[in-house]
Amino acid sequence: MDINREQWGSKIGFVLAAAGSAVGLGNIWKFPYLVGENGGAAFVLLYLLCVVLVGLPVVIAEILIGRTTQKNPVGSFRELSKGNPFWMFIGGLGVLTGFLILSYYNVIAGWSLGYVVESLKGSFQNLENPAAAGELFNQLSSRPQWTLLFHGMFMMLTVSIIYAGVAKGIERASKIMMPALLILIIILVIRGITLNGASAGIHYLLKVDFSVITGKTFFLALGQAFFSLSLGMGALLTYGSYMSKKDSIPISALNIVLLDTLIALLAGFMIFPAVFAMGMQPAQGPSLIFNILPIVFNSIPAGYIFRIIFFILLTVAALTSTISLLEVITAFVVDEFQFERKKAAIVLGIIVFVIGIPSALSFCGWQNVMIFGLTCFDFVDFISANIFLPLGGIFIALFVGWFWGTKNSVPHLLEGTVKFPVFLVSTWSILIRFVAPVLILLIFLSSIGIL
Ligand code: PHE
Numbered sequence: 001m002d003i004n005r006e007q008w009g010s011k012i013g014f015v016l017a018a019a020g021s022a023v024g025l026g027n028i029w030k031f032p033y034l035v036g037e038n039g040g041a042a043f044v045l046l047y048l049l050c051v052v053l054v055g056l057p058v059v060i061a062e063i064l065i066g067r068t069t070q071k072n073p074v075g076s077f078r079e080l081s082k083g084n085p086f087w088m089f090i091g092g093l094g095v096l097t098g099f100l101i102l103s104y105y106n107v108i109a110g111w112s113l114g115y116v117v118e119s120l121k122g123s124f125q126n127l128e129n130p131a132a133a134g135e136l137f138n139q140l141s142s143r144p145q146w147t148l149l150f151h152g153m154f155m156m157l158t159v160s161i162i163y164a165g166v167a168k169g170i171e172r173a174s175k176i177m178m179p180a181l182l183i184l185i186i187i188l189v190i191r192g193i194t195l196n197g198a199s200a201g202i203h204y205l206l207k208v209d210f211s212v213i214t215g216k217t218f219f220l221a222l223g224q225a226f227f228s229l230s231l232g233m234g235a236l237l238t239y240g241s242y243m244s245k246k247d248s249i250p251i252s253a254l255n256i257v258l259l260d261t262l263i264a265l266l267a268g269f270m271i272f273p274a275v276f277a278m279g280m281q282p283a284q285g286p287s288l289i290f291n292i293l294p295i296v297f298n299s300i301p302a303g304y305i306f307r308i309i310f311f312i313l314l315t316v317a318a319l320t321s322t323i324s325l326l327e328v329i330t331a332f333v334v335d336e337f338q339f340e341r342k343k344a345a346i347v348l349g350i351i352v353f354v355i356g357i358p359s360a361l362s363f364c365g366w367q368n369v370m371i372f373g374l375t376c377f378d379f380v381d382f383i384s385a386n387i388f389l390p391l392g393g394i395f396i397a398l399f400v401g402w403f404w405g406t407k408n409s410v411p412h413l414l415e416g417t418v419k420f421p422v423f424l425v426s427t428w429s430i431l432i433r434f435v436a437p438v439l440i441l442l443i444f445l446s447s448i449g450i451l
Pocket of ligand 1: 021022023024025026027101226227228229230231233235321322324325
C-alpha cells in the first residue's frame with residue numbers, strides 16, 4: 001500500500017464526492033430530455049430497472065476494485081490480473097472514455113456557466129414563454145465565441161480544482177454545494193407542480209405506456225444509467241482508490257445510487273409539469289431545460305435571484321462531475337508516467353478543450369458535419385455513453401465476478417463493513433456474475449436488431 005497516497009478527509013467526504021461525480025448534467029439536463037424524447041414514464045421505468053439490476057451491483061464492483069488496489073484504472077487491472085494485457089486494455093478504455101465524455105460534457109457545462117452570466121444580466125426577465133427562451137438559447141448557442149469562451153472558462157475551473165488536489169479541492173467543493181442544489185430543486189419541483197395545468201406533466205412521468213418500449217428505449221435507458229452513475233469508465237474506481245478501508249463499500253454505494261436517482265427523478269418533476277403547463281412539447285432535445293427553466297422562474301417571487309442561484313448550482317453540479325472525469329485521466333498520467341499532478345492537470349485540460357471543439361461547434365457552424373449521420377457532439381456522446389460505458393460495465397462485472405472471482409473479492413468487499421448479512425452478499429454475487437453481464441449483452445443485441 002502506498003502510504004503517501006491521498007485519502008478522503010472523512011467518511012462522508014467519499015460519498016459526497018462520488019455522489020458529486022454522479023449528480024450532474026446527466027441528472028438535470030440529460031435525463032429529462034431523454035425522458036421527453038423516449039416516451040415518458042416507460043423510459044423512467046426502464047431506467048430504474050437498469051439502475052437496480054445493473055447499476056448498483058457494478059457501482060459496488062467498481063469501487064471495490066479501486067479501494068482494493070488504491071490505483072488508477074489501468075494500474076488496478078494490472079495489479080489484480082497480474083499484468084494481463086487484455087484487462088489493462090479495459091482499464092485504458094475507461095481512461096479514453098473519460099477523455100471523450102469530458103470533451104463534450106464540458107461544452108454543456110459551459111452553457112450553464114453562460115446562463116449564470118445571462119441570468120445576472122437579466123436576459124430572461126422579459127421573456128414571456130419558452131418559445132422566446134428557446135430563441136434566446138438558439139441565438140446564444142449559435143455564436144461560436146459564446147460557446148467556446150464558456151467551454152474554455154469551464155475547463156479552467158475544472159483544472160484549478162484538480163490542481164488543488166483530492167481532499168482539499170474536490171471534497172470541499174462537494175460538501176457545500178450538493179445540499180444547496182437539492183434544496184433548490186425541491187423549491188422548483190413545488191413551483192412546477194403547482195402551476196396551472198401541471199397535472200398532465202405528472203401523469204406523463206407516472207403513467208407507463210408499454211407500447212412505446214422498444215429495444216432502443218432499453219438501450220438508451222441503460223446508457224443513461226451508466227452515464228448518470230459515472231459508471232463503467234473508472235471514475236468511481238479512481239475515487240474508490242482514495243477511500244479508507246475502514247468505510248463500508250455497499251453502504252456508500254447505496255447512498256450514491258439513491259442520491260443520484262432521487263435527483264434525476266426530482267429533475268423530471270421539476271421540468272415536465274412546467275412543460276405541460278406551458279403547453280410545450282416534451283421532445284425538445286438538449287435545449288429542453290434551457291428553454292423551460294428560465295421561464296419557470298418568472299412565475300416565482302424573487303425569480304431573478306433564484307434563477308441566478310439555480311444556474312450557479314447547476315454549474316457546480318457539472319463541476320463536481322467534470323473534476324471526476326479529469327481526475328481519472330490525471331490519476332492515470334500521474335501514476336503511470338510519474339507526471340507531476342499540477343502539470344498533468346493543465347496539459348490534459350488543454351488537450352480535452354481542443355478535442356471538445358468539434359462538439360462545441362456542432363451547435364454553431366458545424367451542424368452539418370456528420371459522422372454516421374450524427375453531429376460531432378451526438379456522435380461522441382453516443383459512442384462514449386451508450387457503447388463504451390456499458391461495455392466497460394460488462395467487463396468490470398466479468399472481472400470481479402469471474403476473473404478475480406467473488407471468492408477473492410468478497411473479503412475485500414466486507415472490509416470496513418460491520419456485520420453484513422450473508423444473503424445480501426450472495427445477492428450481489430448473483431447480480432454481478434450473471435444478471436448484470438447478461439442483461440447488458442441482451443440490451444446490446446436487441447438494439448442492433450439481433451434479438
Ligand atoms: N455522472 C455525471 C452526470 O450525470 C457524468 C459523468 C459520467 C461523470 C461519467 C463522470 C463519469 O452528470
